[in-house]
Amino acid sequence: MRRITFLVYAVLWILLISLNLYQQVTDTKHYAQKIATRQAEMFFDHIVLIRKWNALHGGVYVPITETTQPNPYLDVPQRDVETTDGKRLTLINPAYMTRQLAEMSDDSGIAFHVTGFNPIRPENRPDQWESEALLAFQQGQKSVSSIGTINGQSFYRYMAPLHVDQSCLVCHQRQGYREGDIRGGISVSIPSASIDGFVNERLEHLTITHAIVAFVGLIVLLLSYLAQARLSQRLDKAKSRMQLAYLDSLTLLPNRRYYDAFVKREWKRALRHKYPISMIMIDIDFFKLYNDNLGHIEGDHCLRQVAKTLKRFFRRPGDLIARYGGEEFCVVAACDAEQIMVLAEILRKAVENMRLPHPASKISEFVTISLGVASIVPGDDLSFESLLHAADQALYDAKATGRNRVGKRRI
Numbered sequence: 001m002r003r004i005t006f007l008v009y010a011v012l013w014i015l016l017i018s019l020n021l022y023q024q025v026t027d028t029k030h031y032a033q034k035i036a037t038r039q040a041e042m043f044f045d046h047i048v049l050i051r052k053w054n055a056l057h058g059g060v061y062v063p064i065t066e067t068t069q070p071n072p073y074l075d076v077p078q079r080d081v082e083t084t085d086g087k088r089l090t091l092i093n094p095a096y097m098t099r100q101l102a103e104m105s106d107d108s109g110i111a112f113h114v115t116g117f118n119p120i121r122p123e124n125r126p127d128q129w130e131s132e133a134l135l136a137f138q139q140g141q142k143s144v145s146s147i148g149t150i151n152g153q154s155f156y157r158y159m160a161p162l163h164v165d166q167s168c169l170v171c172h173q174r175q176g177y178r179e180g181d182i183r184g185g186i187s188v189s190i191p192s193a194s195i196d197g198f199v200n201e202r203l204e205h206l207t208i209t210h211a212i213v214a215f216v217g218l219i220v221l222l223l224s225y226l227a228q229a230r231l232s233q234r235l236d237k238a239k240s241r242m243q244l245a246y247l248d249s250l251t252l253l254p255n256r257r258y259y260d261a262f263v264k265r266e267w268k269r270a271l272r273h274k275y276p277i278s279m280i281m282i283d284i285d286f287f288k289l290y291n292d293n294l295g296h297i298e299g300d301h302c303l304r305q306v307a308k309t310l311k312r313f314f315r316r317p318g319d320l321i322a323r324y325g326g327e328e329f330c331v332v333a334a335c336d337a338e339q340i341m342v343l344a345e346i347l348r349k350a351v352e353n354m355r356l357p358h359p360a361s362k363i364s365e366f367v368t369i370s371l372g373v374a375s376i377v378p379g380d381d382l383s384f385e386s387l388l389h390a391a392d393q394a395l396y397d398a399k400a401t402g403r404n405r406v407g408k409r410r411i
């Protein structure tokens with residue numbers, strides 16, 4: 001893994017963890033709101049249930065006390081009665097009962113408020129949020145919930161409508177209501193602080209676990225980066241040792257040692273499958289004169305250029321070009337006599353076409369090569385040396401007959 005790859009992975013990892021944390025935080029806040037809404041819903045249902053019970057009995061009589069005075073807004077006969085033993089009682093209708101419950105529930109932190117568009121009691125007038133909720137009910141919405149502020153304090157707010165039933169009409173018929181109408185609603189407000197404590201605890205927990213996971217992931221990534229860096233360092237060393245052992249340092253062609261091992265292997269394979277194996281010996285013409293004329297450094301450069309040109313023609317795994325020694329190159333190829341002749345001619349032309357000046361050459365202005373070609377189908381009575389010897393002889397022929405040509409010998 002390269003350093004830049006490691007950095008990209010590290011950044012991706014941090015991004016992934018951050019994304020997950022963000023998702024979890026959002027989910028937690030969303031669920032907190034859902035739980036608060038559910039709690040408010042249950043609270044609302046309880047109040048409605050108690051109101052129904054009250055309405056079912058046409059209200060209930062309770063003793064008149066300092067805190068429970070007769071309801072001035074309840075205009076019904078026998079609102080106040082006296083028992084036979086002189087105790088004074090007053091009728092508590094659902095609205096009055098709800099108001100008393102609302103005053104009592106303040107202590108628990110959860111507040112609720114009975115309200116409507118046109119309340120008999122001024123205290124029941126809706127606030128801004130409740131007015132909007134009432135409008136929403138009129139447009140068919142079943143309930144409204146959100147986070148809101150009351151006197152600067154944050155609350156989870158919930159509100160659902162109250163529908164007019166028979167018992168409501170006792171007091172509200174004179175306001176023009178009919179059974180089934182939306183008369184108003186009850187809003188329930190739960191202080192955010194009562195739930196935020198749990199939420200913050202969970203968020204803290206999430207942040208810590210994500211930080212630990214991110215840290216551990218980074219350490220694992222770093223360790224694997226270091227391990228891989230050490231491994232590739234070792235591989236590089238092994239590779240350069242291999243290269244030193246099998247590559248010629250001047251031309252970067254396989255060297256004589258590699259050539260020997262390759263030839264043994266290919267000879268055996270050709271023997272097994274009975275296919276031909278061919279060889280070309282290549283020698284630069286008048287190279288001594290080249291060196292003498294242009295200097296040894298230029299001679300080295302010429303060797304590298306010729307090697308580079310020849311190398312281009314050897315891509316197949318069964319073929320090899322190696323530096324045989326000095327200014328000699330050797331080709332081994334899995335092909336027959338005809339094919340190798342064609343290849344040898346291509347190589348000769350390729351070097352000639354380099355048009356590398358050779359001022360001391362006696363046959364051309366440019367560097368040229370002579371080539372000796374031989375081909376054989378291996379048999380048990382034949383050896384590789386016989387192929388090598390024939391190629392050598394063919395090279396000798398090429399030199400003797402004028403250079404810059406391909407010589408050929410039969411075995």
Ligand SMILES: Nc1nc2c(ncn2[C@@H]2O[C@H](COP(=O)(O)OP(=O)(O)OP(=O)(O)O)[C@@H](O)[C@H]2O)c(=O)[nH]1
Pocket residue numbers: 250283284285286287288289291295296297298299300303325326327399403
């Ligand atoms: N610059 C350089 N010269 C080398 C290297 N290896 C061998 N030589 C030279 O190659 C020359 C080979 O010369 P000869 O074998 O006499 O043959 P030639 O001059 O090429 O003549 P012909 O082969 O007959 O065309 C020698 O002068 C070697 O010193 C090398 O690695 N670098």
